[in-house]
Amino acid sequence: MTKLTDTQTLILTRASARPGSLALPLPDGLHGAAAKMAIGRMIKLGLIEEVEANLRHKEPLWRETGDGHGTTLIATPEGLAAVGIDPVVVKTMAGLRDAKPEAIAASQRPGTKQARLIAMLQAEGGATIAEIAEATGWQHHSIRGAISxxxxxxxxxxxxxxxxxxxxxxxxLALSE
Structure with a gap:
């Protein structure tokens, strides 16, 4: 595992709290050649990737492609895992580009009961309310409330x-493909 710089850690941590794991905007003071070098290195390491920007959702542009479109940067599951975000939750959250940032950030904290709930629902056999209650210590009505x-x-x-x-x-949990 590559040791992350402070800048890389900051970019990935901020991306983990944004819808769709958007890595933009970059931290203040990181622009020009320094930004290109930092982002180029992170792309090479597989920590972030360049994807087509969804202009309807007003996603920030990393670069314009010249055909009226542009690209943006998103953190990869490997990049999020590098800053301690649970890979099971990363897989679940990968398709949520329209969700609320605060909800995504709360669900990505590793070791939380919500992360455990998501992992249990992703398991091949699923989970019953009783099994979830035993694993989380929650009461049955709390589990149903968390699910809905x-x-x-x-x-x-x-x-x-x-x-x-x-x-x-x-x-x-039905995973987005």
Whole structure:
């Protein structure tokens, strides 16, 4: 693992709290040749990547492509993992370019009960309310509230449920492809 500079750490940490893990705007004072060098190195290391900017959502431009379009920079899952963001949560959050930044930042803190809830719902067999309660220490009504409020409404995730014989109601997180 490459040791990150203070600038790289700052860029990735800020990106983790932004919708779609946008790495722009860059920190104050980082512009011109210094910005190009820093970003070029981060792209080479696989910490960030250049993607087409969504101009309808007014995403900041890194560079213009000359055809009326431009590119922006986003942190990769590897880049977010380099600053301690849980890879399971990174995978879940990858498709959420329109979610609220504060909701994304809260869900990405590693080791939180919400991160554990997301991981359990992503597991192949899903999870029951009782299993989640045992893992988190939450009461059943709190779990249902977290699923409908935090995951569905705030983060825009799709949570499905089905009744399975011998196990009860199973909840699963539908990952964005």
């Amino acid at each position: 409020g935090s995951l569905k409404k705030k983060l825009g995730l799709t949570v499905t449920s089905e009744k399975v014989d011998g196990r009860g109601r199973i909840y699963r």
